[in-house]
Amino acid sequence: MTQTQVRDTGGRPVLVIGGGIAGVTTAVEAAEAGCDVILVEKLPYLGGRVARLFRYFPKLCPPGCGLEINFRRIKINPRITVLTQATVDDISGSPGDFQATITVAPRFVTDACTLCDKCAEVCPVERPDDFNLDMDRTRAAYLPHRLAYPPLYVIDRVACPSGCTACRDACAYGAIDLTQQPARRTVKVAAVVAATGWAPYDATKIDNLGFGRYPNVVTNVMLERLAAPDGPTRGRILRPSDGQPPASIAFVQCAGSRDENHLPYCSAVCCAASLKHVTYLRDVYPEARITIFYIDLRTPGRLEDFLQKVTADERLTLIKGKVAGVEEDPATHDLMVTAEDVMGGRKITQTVNLLVLATGIVPQTDGLPAGFALDEYRFVAHSNGGTGMFAAGCVTRPEEVSATVQDATGAALKALQAVVRSAHHG
């Protein structure tokens, strides 16, 4: 395809913090409307949490499809500067005239990288694969994932044996520079958009559900990786304790969400996500017995169709009730789930091979530079547009991908307004 320039606003760039679906969307949408954009991502690749999803609900389509389109939009658009392994340390100034300090951590691999894989081949050590939530391992010289953008390897120096230069010596393209240092740069920008997304709620804090103590209690985000063809079980969804296929699986909805002791809000996506996970399991295990323990099933709008479709499954049981506790049978590592069955008016216990906690969404606002107003749950509070600092996606509220993209597109407009104003007022 061909590079195109739309009209020049003449304004300063937009700084987008976070390169997940919210940040990528804000960046491409703003750039295609005429803004220059600096997109800052702390990981070595773009795509954030969605890149680690196997499929989207309700269409069950792969996130890589939309990401591929967005990456192509980035590749052909000279207005977008992507900085990976980068963080924004500080923002000063005023709307239209911000000064932002960015630190770019060394990748130790330059743009000369060709993806030839020699570095990984010769690398003598392994590290936990954070893309697979540490359920797998990669070499210290690695490509974050198969469809990664930017398409460049990265070296995890923390994992490197001291003095080892095997990768550098093996690289025929001189693409490895083990002497790289963190680089600081200061940029002038018209607007800042926080799109730092979310992290799953730390399930070890939900003491009664056994996560961290019992190997076969996993979280919903782990299940995404277990179901993915490039995940730790190559899509086969095996029990962590023994690598065996589970014959019975239960889901605990609101694991931490809607709970005064944990997250007092509803995480909005976990109901539809668990229904989606039922489809993952059904694809691999047509006979498995699946139970969902829930408080309310929240599938707004046309997601109702998805709810109807998935719950037509005869081997799926829905139980309205909160799970009170989980015990493990130490011999089999099976899990005994005790719950109150609200509609039945009784207490029930069920034994399953695998338990999935539908953990919720925690806004990732810890690393955000000062200037963003946070609410009591640490979501970025909504701004009315006068501040030049905006937010998009799950950092503002728990929401699904399409709502995030909608949000991000709106944030691109707020940013465009600030850019246009900066052009007029110098």
Next chain:
Amino acid sequence: MAKSPGVYICSGCSIGESIDVPKLAKVAESEFKVPRCQVHPVLCNPEGVELIRKDLADGAIDGVVIAACSPRVKTDAFAFDPTVVLDRVNLREHVAWCQKPNDEDTQMMAEDYLRMGIVKAQKSEPLEPMHDEISRKILVVGGGVTGLTAALEGANAGYEVVLVEKDSRLGGFVSTLKKRFPTAPPYTELTVDGVAAQIESVSYHPKIEVLTSAKILKTSGQPGMFDVTIATGAGEMKTRVGSIVLATGWKPYDATKLGHLGYGLSPDVVTNVEFERMAAGGPIARPSDGKAVESVLFVQCAGSRDKDHLPYCSSVCCMASLKHAAYVHEQNPDAAVYIVYKDIRTPGQYERFYRAAQDHPLNFLTKGEVVGVEKADSGALAVTVKDTLLDERIRIEVGLVVLATGMVPNAADGVAIRAVKDARATLARADATEPQKVDARNKIETLAHHEGTEILQLTYRQGPDLPAFRYGFPDSHFVCFPYETRRTGIYAAGAVRSPMDAARAQEDAAGAMLKAIQSVELEAAGAAVHPRAGDLSFPSFFLQRCTQCKRCTEECPFGTLDEDVKGTPQLNAFRCRRCGVCMGACPERIISFKNYSVEIIASMIKAIEVPEEEDEKPRVLVFMCENDAYPALDVAGLNRVQYDPSVRVIPLRCLGSLNIVWIADALSGGIDGVMLVGCKYGDDYQCHYMQGSELANRRLENVKETLQRLQLESERIQLTQLAINEYDRLPGLINGFVERIRELGPNPYKGF
């Protein structure tokens, strides 16, 4: 045309260890006599790129063929002037990394790919952006909270806006509200900010022209130059706009259809919208006798989540009833409030408001189903609630019943309206056959209610409004692209697009306005909008050979083409999204892009050297969707998975651009089989041009009949649906297909 493309072969990344590169270069030099053919060990490094730049600067070449890695990588290194013809031959992912090194078959594959690339470059013409007088004014249809927000947001970005509202005043539904849902921590307090301030800002904004009591009579033209005729109180006016935001909102579900829930039984059974009006108008009183309300029962999902009414969830009614419960208690702290629900849906921070409502001692929330509403002897209403699991029934007597009715989009289904019009035309035709007439009558019966609902009044061949998505919402089908629309330059926002509350609608308005702005800016640059954003190519039609078959005008997913009276297509290039579906549809092969045409692909097919039958080397042509299947094959290469060397892959913009003449060309040229790998189709289709792979499949059905007449097995052609993350499956699918082709034996037309 790039008559003299230069060829640049990279021998790095094990290409040189796998392929005899000097021999490969001979193909370019001897067979094609290209003016330059250079080999470089690392073509993507600055020295390698400089070779190309220098030849371009010297005028030694007028196009570039890079035989190296996948076109998906090293895009920065190989970025030349966009008007230079450039082709990337994928020697690395699609040959060196997935084939046996230094093998005769591997070499043949590399040589074929190079031939195909050179031919493609030779046949491609440099692109020139199409320029025209583009209006940057934006039309917003609907003056409710969504439209007001869209108008203000657009105007504040410097764009002129025309706001059209059918009512005599602005503000829509939100202006009738007593209070709104909480939008800020602690999310337990209702807010009173209506839309008055927004109405004032819009009314005095120098960039916004407001037309109330206005109706669109006609919208003709295309993005960048829509000519809109609007009837207002002051008469008709015309305006030219570049893009459109459709913000026509919603209407409550017709409660007269909810007799089973007591609507119509008593004036004391009201809808949530009626209740809101009662509350906004003053103290809430029982409509029947004007007495104060001591007890209320809210029936959730009244008509929603109900296959006999609205199958979807209307998303806002749970919050609305909780808000209404607060109204009741504000007025009468001792009133009993019952809410009967299926699930309470208060996502995100709205959970806090629900929690606060639960804490009120006189709010009784219960999961169940209302199975009957009757008048009790006391003059109250008796509601029977069924506990869905235990099948217990409870009877509750209350003074007022509120039905939480749902949202229906204020939309028009352009495609349905067009279908009715076509059906009427069929009935009027003297030569219509009986089955055609039956079909037409059925269509009229099921779709006639759409007539008269027109909003935009587009003069498009495919109908006067956006096509409806499920349940009548003109929404996007795509999770990652909520503003993907089937009518370029027209974006729906707010409750017309999907059930949503006012706060959400305001955010949606900003998003839709950004897309409207982006559309005019990209069109002004002569470039396509999403998903081929930035593409400068556009189709041209050699109309002298057109047979008026109308396939292109019917199959274009975006309504790009209109028809004159004879049925000849009329191009509206700014509506075009460059997918090439028209090109695939055309039996006369008269539709072409400068860098993508029936002839270019046909020449690439012809460039494949087909071995003689006795060589026992089959050749299989594989057409792939360039966004999903092609990257999946790249990953197979990245994973060094080997697959059969008989295949030759040609990426297509969309499988919908597949012209069946290519299959005929391939088979008559001795190719043994043709495989198509495209996106999933059906209800949850993944094609970003809607029906690409499905259209291709339909065209294949026709080809298969032809094959049978030629005594060729129809299994020689196969379409496979594949998602981008199914790269582990792809080599096996390819091998399986080639295996079947081997079993069928060589194409009998080989050598003819």
